[in-house]
Amino acid sequence: MEVVQTVNDVRKAxxxxxxxxxxxxxxxxxxxxxxxxxxxxxxxxxxxxVVVVSIFVNPLQFGPNEDYQRYPRALVKDLGICRRHGAxxxxxxxxxxxxxxxxxxxAEVTRVSEDLCGKFRPGHxxxxxxxxxxxxxxxxxxxxxxxxxxxQQLAVIRRMVADLNVPIEIIGVPTVREADGLAISSRNEYxxxxxxxxxxxxxxxxxxxxxxxxSGERDAAKVRETAMAILRAEPLMRVEYVEIVDPSEIQxxxxxxxxxxxxxxxxxxxxxxIDNVGN
Ligand code: PAF
Numbered sequence: 001m002e003v004v005q006t007v008n009d010v011r012k013a014x015x016x017x018x019x020x021x022x023x024x025x026x027x028x029x030x031x032x033x034x035x036x037x038x039x040x041x042x043x044x045x046x047x048x049x050v051v052v053v054s055i056f057v058n059p060l061q062f063g064p065n066e067d068y069q070r071y072p073r074a075l076v077k078d079l080g081i082c083r084r085h086g087a088x089x090x091x092x093x094x095x096x097x098x099x100x101x102x103x104x105x106x107a108e109v110t111r112v113s114e115d116l117c118g119k120f121r122p123g124h125x126x127x128x129x130x131x132x133x134x135x136x137x138x139x140x141x142x143x144x145x146x147x148x149x150x151x152q153q154l155a156v157i158r159r160m161v162a163d164l165n166v167p168i169e170i171i172g173v174p175t176v177r178e179a180d181g182l183a184i185s186s187r188n189e190y191x192x193x194x195x196x197x198x199x200x201x202x203x204x205x206x207x208x209x210x211x212x213x214x215s216g217e218r219d220a221a222k223v224r225e226t227a228m229a230i231l232r233a234e235p236l237m238r239v240e241y242v243e244i245v246d247p248s249e250i251q252x253x254x255x256x257x258x259x260x261x262x263x264x265x266x267x268x269x270x271x272x273x274i275d276n277v278g279n
């Protein structure tokens with residue numbers, strides 16, 4: 001496995017694969033790799049001749065009062081995980097390498113990025129779309145793999161790729177969960193033991209709401225209230241949002257008439273968790 005830090009070096013490392021027409025798979029990450037990332041790398045490994053994992057904590061997608069400074073960084077452990085799961089190249093650029101010149105150009109996907117997390121994290125999806133588009137241009141992969149836990153991020157990236165004719169196939173990989181249902185996330189490590197014990201309530205609330213849809217409820221407000229009531233009953237949780245949305249444009253719905261996603265964000269102490277399920 002090759003570890004490279006610069007745009008030139010990752011391009012050089014991919015030259016022969018590109019010449020021979022080998023399928024290149026990209027797994028963009030911010031490091032602190034866990035079982036969710038392992039599933040992405042394995043999915044890429046199954047379908048691609050060369051697997052590139054990028055590890056870059058992107059300052060552009062963090063708000064001024066967010067956790068950019070304390071975001072977990074664990075490069076040595078991450079490289080071990082990449083090696084064990086069959087990555088060929090790890091691209092681990094510095095902030096200066098990724099943003100060589102002050103960034104004056106941004107990728108912004110309107111509408112899809114405006115509700116849910118977009119409402120509470122202004123600029124977040126612009127930062128995500130911009131760095132992802134940069135990574136796509138740097139690596140020029142055939143396929144890129146993203147987790148379905150970050151449903152809105154995945155929808156934003158799919159829409160950017162469609163709208164801007166980016167020649168890459170986007171693959172969503174199902175959320176990996178702990179045995180108690182908690183979606184695996186790098187931020188779970190912020191939780192203290194008491195907070196960790198209540199965290200699975202988020203998934204439980206979403207499942208109950210999905211169950212109401214499966215039993216025939218079509219009024220999104222009632223479905224939403226099912227999840228809200230469960231979350232509100234948990235004193236350690238503060239609900240940021242619960243919404244029932246259409247899966248492609250992430251627009252809140254009032255009536256449920258087809259496939260939807262039920263998505264929520266909660267705070268437990270100083271940790272923000274998101275999750276989503278389908279009906
Ligand atoms: O999901 C993440 O880890 C990040 O948002 C991504 C896609 C790597 C962009 O920085």
